[in-house]
Amino acid sequence: MKKALGALSLLFILGILLIVAHPDYGLKFGFGGKDWQTYRYTDEYYIEHGIEEVGGTNIVTDIVFDYRGYDTIGEATVLFTAIAGAVALLRRWRDDDE
C-alpha cells in the first residue's frame, strides 16, 4: 500500500514536470532572436555590460564575484560550515582511549 502510494506520487510529479516541459504549456528550449530579448534579458545585460562594469573577460566570473558576489560569500560560508561540521563529527569520542 505504502509502496504503491509512493510510486503513484512519483509518477504524478514526473507527469507534471513533463507537462511543464511541453512548449505549448510552459518552458521553451533554445531561445533566439526576439525571444531571447524577452525571456533572457538579464543574461543579455550581463553579456553587453559585463566587461565595462566589472572588467573581467570571463562573464561567468564577473557574475560569480561581482553581480552575484554575495551568493559567493554565502557559498564560501557553506563550504566552511560543512567542513567544520564534518571535522567536528569525525572528532574523537569522549570515551576513546589514546
Next chain:
Amino acid sequence: MSEDMGLIVKTMARATIPLIGIFGTYVISHGHLTPGGGFQGGATIAGAGVLFLIAFGLSEAKKRYGHHVYSALESLGGLVFLGVAMLGMSVAFFYNTLWRKGIVFAGKPGTLLSAGYLPIMNLAVGLKVFAGLVSAMMAIAAYRRWKE
C-alpha cells in the same frame, strides 16, 4: 599490506604533484580571463593532496599535515574575501571600488592585472577551498576506529 603504493606510483606522484599544483595556480590566477576560478583551481590543488595521500599513505601524510595550520589558512581565506568585499563599504557592500575608481588591478580588460578585486577574491577563495578540502579529506581518512 603496506600503506603506500610502491616505488613506481610514488615516483610518478613526485613528478606530477608539482605540475598539478602549478596548473591549479594557473586556473586560480586566470579566473577572470579564462574558464575556471577560485573554486575550480582550489579543488584541483586539493586533488594533488589526495594523490599524495593515496600514493604515500596515511602516516606520511599525517606528518605534513597540521590541523591548526590548515583551519587557520581556511579562515584566513575567508577573512580576506570578506575584507576585500568590504573595501567599497562607503558606497555599498561588495562595491568593486578597485575597478570603478581605477586604483590598482585596473588594466585593460583581458590582461592579468585587471578586473578590480576579482583576482584577489579568486586567490582568497582558492586558498580557502584548498585548505578546507584537504582538512575534510584528512579528517575522513584518519577516522578508522572500528575493527577491520
Next chain:
Amino acid sequence: MIPFQFITAFLLVFMGLYAFLYKRNLIKLILALDIIDSGIHLLLISFGYRLEDGTLPTAPIYTGYETLKGTSMVGPIPQALVLTSIVIGVCILALAMALTINAYRHYGSLDINKLRRLRG
C-alpha cells in the same frame, strides 16, 4: 514536442526520487540526493542555451577574436548558479559521509532499516 534536454533532466530527478524512496543503503541514498541535484543542474544549464540563425552559440567569454560583439553567447546566469549549487552539493555530500561513518560505527551496518531505534 518536448525537448529531449528537459526530458533527460526530469528523468534524472525521477530516478533520484525513486532511489531515495526505495533503496535501503545509506550510501545509495546519498547518491540519490546527488542524482536529484544533477538533474536540476542539467535543467538549469539547458535554460541558458541559445539558438540563433546561422551561428553556433559560444561560451560567455570574450577572447578578443570576436567579429561581432556578443552575437550568440549562451546565458551566463545559469552557469553561475550551477557553480554555486555544485559546491553546496559537495558540502552536503561531505557532511553526509561524516554522518554515515559515525552511523556505521554505532550500528555496524549501513542499512537504514536498522536505524529505527528512536520511536516516532
Next chain:
Amino acid sequence: MSTLPFLIIIPLLGAFSMPIISLLGEKARSAWAVLVSALTLGVASKVFYDVWSTKQLIVYTLGDTTPLGKGVNFPIRILWEVDLFGALLALVVAFVGFMAIIYSLEYMKHDTGLEKYYTLILVLELGMLGIVITGDMFNFYVFLEIMSIASYALVAFRNDTWEDIEAGIKYMFVGSLASSFILLGIALLYGQYGTLTMSYLAVKIAQNPTLVSKVALGFFIGGLLFKSGAVPVHMWLSDAHPAAPSSISAMLSGLVIKVGGVYALTRIAFSIYATSISIKTVGWIIIFFGCVTLIVGNAMAVIQTDMKRLFAFSSVGQIGYILLGIGIGLTAYGTKIGDIALAGAIYHIVNHALMKTLLFLVAGAVLHQVGTKNLNELSGLAKKMPLTSFAFLIGAAAIVGLPPLNGFASKWLIYESSTLYNPFLAAIAVLGTAFCTAAYVRVLFTFFGRPSEVVENAKEPGKAMIIPMLILILAIIIMGLFPWQISDKIMLPTANMLKDQLHYVVAVIGGA
C-alpha cells in the same frame, strides 16, 4: 551609511575568525562568541527600530547604489529588502541566539570540539539573519542551505551517542530533499521569467501567470512544509529536536522551523504570488495542513514520557496555529479578518520563539543537573530546583495561553479571526489547546509531586544557565503585561506591511 550590512558582516567575521581566535585559548573563544552575538543583537535592534519608526522598507543593493542596470528598468544585482516582518524576525533571531550562546557557556563545558561548536552556532544565526533580509530567490536558497547544514551538524554534534547520529541522518536526508525541491522551483521560475529578484518576479508573474509559476509554487509549498515540520512529514522534527544539545534544540524549535519554513512560505505567498494567482486555494491548502498539524502535534505531546520529545511535539502543534493564522490571512486576503489572523500568526511566531526557547533551556538544565529527561523518574523536582521549576511554570502557562502571559494575546487573535471566518476552524483550534493543556499539566504534576530517588542530590545549575532563563521569563512577563499595545503598535503594522505587495515591488523598480 546604512547599518544593515553589519547584520551579516559581524556574524560572518565572527565565524570566519573563530579558528584563529581559538588558538588563543578557551576564554578568548567564549568571550569572542558572546561579543559577536551581542554586537549582532545591537545591530538587529537598530535595524528594527529604523524600519519600525519610519514604516518604510529598507532596500539595499549589494555592489552598487541602485539595483537597476544602466539604461534598463529591471534589477540586475542581489538586493536586500527588509520590511517590518523581516526586521522583527531578525531581532528575535539575534536575541534568542545571544541567549543560547550564553547558556552554552556552561551547558557545553564538558564537551570536546567546542571550537567547531561555536563556529557552527554563529553560522546558524548568520544563515537565519540572511534569510530574513534577502530579496533574491537564489540567495534565499543559499542561506537556507547555510542554515540547514549548520543545523544538521549541530543536531549530531555529540557523536558518541546513537540518538544524535540517527536523528542527524534522518534530519539530513529529509532536509536535503526539501532543499532540492526548493531549488527545482527556483530553476523553473528562472526558466520561465528570466529573473531571480523577488519583487521583479512578482511583476512578471502578474503579467503572465503561467502553469510553470503554479508548479513552482507547489514545489515551494512542499519543500517549505517539510522544513517547517507540518504533520505528514513531521517525523524528523520529533527525532531531531530532542536529540540535539538543549541550547541547539532551543534554537531549532524556536527559530529554524519558523525562519526556514513559515517565514519563507509567507514571504513567497504574500510578496510574490499574492495578486497574480487565485490565492484562496493556496490558503485553504495551508489551513488544511495547519489544522492537521495542530491536532496531531498536540495530541502526540500528551502521550510522551520523554520531556524534550514532549516539547518537540508541542512545537509541531504550535506550528499548526501559525499555519492556521497564515492560511486564514491568505484566504481572507484584503479583509479585516485576514489582517487579524495574519497579525495573530506573526505575534505567535515571536511568542512561541521566546516560550519554546525557555522551555528547552529548562529541559537542558534538568538534563544537565539530574542526568535524565524521562518524566517518570523526575517527580518532585520543584523542591530541589525551585528556580528552574518556576521557569517551567511560566513557560508552560504562557504556551497554554493563560491571560497574564504573552501566549494569550496571540492565541486570542487567532481564535477570534478563525471564529469570524469559519467557526469550525475555531473549534479545531480550541481542541488543540485542550490537548496542549493536558500535556503540560502532566509535566507540572510530575515536577511538584513526591521526590524520587533520582532527584535527591539535584541542585540549581550555575549562573550562566540561570541568567538566560531569567531574562526570558522577564521578556515573557513584560510582553504579557502589554499585549494589546504590542499588537496595535507592532503586529498590525507588520501584517499591513507584509500584505502591501505593491509597496514591496515599487520600492525596488521605482514608480512603475
